[in-house]
Amino acid sequence: MLSREVRILFGKEWRQLLRSRSAMLTALLLPVLMLVVVPGLQMVAASAGNPAAGANIPRGVMLPPGLEAMRDDPKAMLRALLPVFIALGGLIVPAVTASYTLISERESRTLELLVALPVRVGQILLAKLLALLALAGVVTLMLFSIDAGLILALELGSVGYVLALLAVLLSALTFSTASALLVSLLARDFRTSNNLNGMLIGPTIIACFALIIALPSPTLAALVIAALFTAGAGASIFVAMKVISFERLLR
Amino acid sequence: MRVLNESLQEEKAPAPLEVSEVTKVYPGGVQALDGVSFRIAPGERACLLGPNGAGKTTLIRLLTGALRPSSGRVRLFGYGVEDADFLGAKRRVGIVPQSAGMYRDLSVDEYLQLVCELYGGGDLAEVVEAFGLKPYRERKMAELSGGMQRRLSMAAALVSSPEVLLLDEPTVGLDPVATRDVHGFLRKAMAGRTVLLCTHNLAEAEALCESAVILRQGRVLLHERIDTLRRRIQPVLMLRAVQGPERLAEVLAARGCESVREEDAVRVHVEDPEAQAPELLRGLLAEGIDVFECRLVMPSLEELFLDVVGAAHALA
Numbered sequence: 001m002l003s004r005e006v007r008i009l010f011g012k013e014w015r016q017l018l019r020s021r022s023a024m025l026t027a028l029l030l031p032v033l034m035l036v037v038v039p040g041l042q043m044v045a046a047s048a049g050n051p052a053a054g055a056n057i058p059r060g061v062m063l064p065p066g067l068e069a070m071r072d073d074p075k076a077m078l079r080a081l082l083p084v085f086i087a088l089g090g091l092i093v094p095a096v097t098a099s100y101t102l103i104s105e106r107e108s109r110t111l112e113l114l115v116a117l118p119v120r121v122g123q124i125l126l127a128k129l130l131a132l133l134a135l136a137g138v139v140t141l142m143l144f145s146i147d148a149g150l151i152l153a154l155e156l157g158s159v160g161y162v163l164a165l166l167a168v169l170l171s172a173l174t175f176s177t178a179s180a181l182l183v184s185l186l187a188r189d190f191r192t193s194n195n196l197n198g199m200l201i202g203p204t205i206i207a208c209f210a211l212i213i214a215l216p217s218p219t220l221a222a223l224v225i226a227a228l229f230t231a232g233a234g235a236s237i238f239v240a241m242k243v244i245s246f247e248r249l250l251r
Numbered sequence: 252m253r254v255l256n257e258s259l260q261e262e263k264a265p266a267p268l269e270v271s272e273v274t275k276v277y278p279g280g281v282q283a284l285d286g287v288s289f290r291i292a293p294g295e296r297a298c299l300l301g302p303n304g305a306g307k308t309t310l311i312r313l314l315t316g317a318l319r320p321s322s323g324r325v326r327l328f329g330y331g332v333e334d335a336d337f338l339g340a341k342r343r344v345g346i347v348p349q350s351a352g353m354y355r356d357l358s359v360d361e362y363l364q365l366v367c368e369l370y371g372g373g374d375l376a377e378v379v380e381a382f383g384l385k386p387y388r389e390r391k392m393a394e395l396s397g398g399m400q401r402r403l404s405m406a407a408a409l410v411s412s413p414e415v416l417l418l419d420e421p422t423v424g425l426d427p428v429a430t431r432d433v434h435g436f437l438r439k440a441m442a443g444r445t446v447l448l449c450t451h452n453l454a455e456a457e458a459l460c461e462s463a464v465i466l467r468q469g470r471v472l473l474h475e476r477i478d479t480l481r482r483r484i485q486p487v488l489m490l491r492a493v494q495g496p497e498r499l500a501e502v503l504a505a506r507g508c509e510s511v512r513e514e515d516a517v518r519v520h521v522e523d524p525e526a527q528a529p530e531l532l533r534g535l536l537a538e539g540i541d542v543f544e545c546r547l548v549m550p551s552l553e554e555l556f557l558d559v560v561g562a563a564h565a566l567a
Contacts (some may be wrong), residue, residue, distance in 0.1 A: 119369060
């Protein structure tokens with residue numbers, strides 16, 4: 001399915017990613033915090049509390065649809081927040097790791113070496129993005145399996161809810177990888193790349209919170225978020241290829 | 252008959268490098284190339300010359316397939332970048348990019364292996380030996396000196412024994428010793444290959460190439476053999492006399508010869524040096540001018556370039 005050139009370049013990218021201490025630290029540390037430490041502690045704390053006690057919300061106070069369940073179920077807040085943590089975990093790894101593979105290649109002019117070889121610019125980028133996706137996928141899926149185990153073991157959510165969270169994670173990884181391509185075409189250096197990532201991830205997370213609050217069920221909210229991430233990934237790839245074009249990398 | 256068939260086949264075979272009516276306009280409206288056409292024949296060693304901003308780098312990037320033309324076609328062995336077999340054609344071309352960066356996390360050996368894999372083969376040991384890279388095989392690419400980095404770029408371009416070499420400013424930024432070193436390698440590598448050498452160094456172009464493509468403001472001014480180009484400019488006789496350049500110039504003017512003073516010598520343009528020089532010398536001696544040096548100076552590529560491009564544009 002993948003061309004010979006992409007497979008060879010993927011091998012090079014994977015080797016370089018594993019050798020980069022900064023990339024590996026970013027790829028491991030942030031997801032451990034976002035996907036395991038923070039949600040894990042909350043899950044353990046939520047399950048240790050009194051399951052019968054609801055949140056102390058005065059009667060007459062109107063709550064948005066997504067938070068209504070909190071009146072009777074203290075774990076509802078956690079269920080509402082988990083898709084956001086999962087999304088953040090999926091968004092951060094490819095976006096930050098992309099700086100090490102795409103921006104550094106551009107900054108150090110090593111891209112000129114690759115372009116001189118019998119490959120197309122699109123194949124170079126595809127190999128890089130696949131390496132990013134592979135690393136981020138391996139790390140986040142392993143960590144997510146811990147979350148999934150805890151959710152089911154502590155009866156914090158159903159199998160359907162876990163699958164919806166998985167959809168959020170996979171679509172967030174795809175969106176983040178696609179937007180990393182966009183950022184790498186627009187940014188010439190690490191600083192600009194980090195600024196653009198911040199401009200992209202910040203509003204995305206706020207939008208995720210807005211959806212969680214607006215929609216009546218966390219499972220539904222997770223599925224809508226996953227659908228929007230998938231659409232966003234498609235839009236990012238379209239803009240990168242058709243509007244900005246790969247030629248920008250060499251200018 | 253066989254010879255005729257072979258020559259017909261040769262004529263039909265697509266050129267290794269061909270640029271037809273190529274225009275390149277960058278986003279923002281900057282026009283880098285405007286209707287550029289030329290064809291590098293098999294075995295031709297051509298240099299691509301032009302002042303800064305002439306479009307040389309854009310042209311090289313179009314030939315490597317890194318950029319696409321806004322209109323027109325760029326072909327390697329008959330294949331354009333949009334063709335499925337373009338990569339097959341690119342495997343027949345070795346490219347030395349202009350002062351490319353070097354990886355900090357890949358060794359010389361790892362990089363050359365990657366190049367071999369992408370070209371689908373090559374004799375790694377041979378190029379390592381030929382370019383003196385043996386002691387540096389395990390060293391990270393970025394740790395090499397500038398000269399060794401350029402050797403590595405050339406080794407990578409030659410590892411698969413390509414038919415065509417595309418050299419983009421191969422000696423830019425190198426010290427004279429490293430430049431001479433690179434020239435030595437290039438002379439060997441260019442023998443028997445089709446070459447397009449993009450350079451600012453006219454002496455380098457003259458020493459390594461036999462034809463020149465001159466670009467100015469995104470257009471091809473000419474594509475000719477350097478020998479033919481030389482014939483465009485009259486050769487010059489450089490004369491020195493005991494009486495000094497002023498007196499010499501006076502006598503030459505009296506004889507109707509147009510001359511130019513140059514420090515202690517006088518330059519005289521002649522159409523046919525073999526026929527005119529002896530006559531001129533006899534005349535000068537007869538008038539009491541003791542000429543002690545008479546030397547024929549052929550125009551250098553630099554003079555040809557300035558003549559074609561115009562000194563003002565060349566400095567641009």
